[in-house]
Each structure stands twice: as C-alpha cells, then as structure tokens.
Amino acid sequence: MKLLIGNKNYSSWSLRPWLLLSQLEIPFEEEKLSFNDPEFKTRVGHHSPVGEVPVLVDGDVVVWDSLAIVEYLAETFPDRGVWPRERAARAHARAICAEIHAGFGALREAMPMNCAVRFDWVPRDVRVQRDIARIVAMWSDCRTRFGKGGPFLFGGFSAADAYYAPVVRRFLGFDVKLPDIAAAYAAAVDGLPAMRAWMTAALGEHEFVAVDEPYREPPARASEPPAR
Ligand SMILES: N[C@@H](CCC(=O)N[C@@H](CS)C(=O)NCC(=O)O)C(=O)O
DSSP, rough: OEEEOOOTTTTHHHHHHHHHHTTOOOOOOOOOOTOOOOHHHHHHHHSSOOSSSSSEEETEEEEEOHHHHHHHHHHHHSSSSHHHHHHHHHHHHHHHHHHHOOOOHHHHHSOOTTOOOOOOOOOHHHHHHHHHHHHHHHHHHHHHHTTTTTSSSTTTTOOHHHHHHHHHHHHTTTTOOOOOHHHHHHHHHHSSSSHHHHHHHHTOOOOOGGGOOOOOOOOOSTTSSOOO
C-alpha cells in the first residue's frame, strides 16, 4: 500500500491516515509531494480525480479521501482496532469524525496546522471560539463516557484520535487554554510515537508554503526564517 501525502508541516488531512497506519503498525510506503511543486496537481492527478492528498493506492484500489481511507483500512484490517470495538462507541466515533470532515471551517481556516510554529495568540472570532468550545465539550464527553480503558477518546487509540490529531496540533501551536481533561487528552495524542515521528519530519522540512501561511510574509530567501 502506498499513501500519497503533502508537506508534513502543513497537511492536516494527510496526517490523519498516516498517523492511523503508523500507530496501528499497518505496513505502508509514503510518497510525499510538496504543495510548492508546480507538478503537484498533475502528479496527484495520476491517481486521484480530485487532485488532493491524501490518496491511498492499494494495487488497483485507489481511495482519495481521508475518511474513505479510514473505512477502507477498517474493512481491510478488521483486527487492528481502527474503530472502537463496541457498537455505540463506534457509532459515536464515526459521528465525531464526520463532524470534523464536514465542519469546523472557521477553526480550520483561522488556525491552520503548522507544526513548526508556536503562536502566542488565538483568533478571537466568535465562530472560532464556538468551534473550540464544541471540540473541548466533545473530547470531555468522549473521555468521560467511553475513555475508561486508556488515555484516548475511546480508551485505546482509534481513528477518532487520528482524526483529531491535527486539532491537537492546532491547539498546542496556538496555545489554546484547555481544561484539564482536554489538556491531558491533547498531551496523550501529541506524545504518541507516530505523532513524534511526524513532528520530527515536519520540523525538518524547512519549506515555506505561502498559501498555508496567510498570517506572515514569506522569507526573502528560502534559507531564512519567514518574517512575522
Ligand atoms: N476532504 C479531503 C480533503 C483533502 C484536502 O483538502 N487536501 C489538501 C491538503 S491538506 C490538498 O490536497 N490541497 C492541495 C490542492 O488542493 O491543490 C480529505 O478528507 O481527504
């Protein structure tokens, strides 16, 4: 199996299936494409009709959306625990993944994932604050109702945690103040070995993608840090 992904520093949708595959120790090879590559669309377009990452290629099977990839992995590896084992928990996990797949646009736009940067401000926009409040309530609810067996939303690590890992990165990167239960959850996700490996690779990229950093000026030369 091959997973096409974008820059690790920025690509929140790529992180989701990558983290799931890595953390569940499902063997795969990654192909990383730079968003700055003028051939990006053409290269992804060889596999995907949409031209976006992530894309999973498994022989003749091509899956070009993160949520569809999760479901494909759950079917292909039924014993790996992609979703929680218990039916009600599984339904809940699917619902919260669908919620971010289709929503939280204000948060996603105002607080883009950027692994290499630590911000000292949180956007004040009321829609962003509403998204943050909903996610904190969701995490607290999952941890309280389903999280007894471990530190993650449904106890053991599952696709739901892979889906919220980029949100954890955003909350940590933008220094969002979290209540204890949400802060402990964020620390558990951020400490996952696969998450640490992603972060190390992301921090080693040193590539500035202007469309992903609307809040600061690009560096004068590629080797310099960007202007704030
Ligand atoms: N809903 C899609 C979203 C995929 C997406 O937006 N990918 C972005 C990167 S994170 C992308 O490929 N952008 C490049 C482009 O559109 O040219 C999914 O869940 O996989």
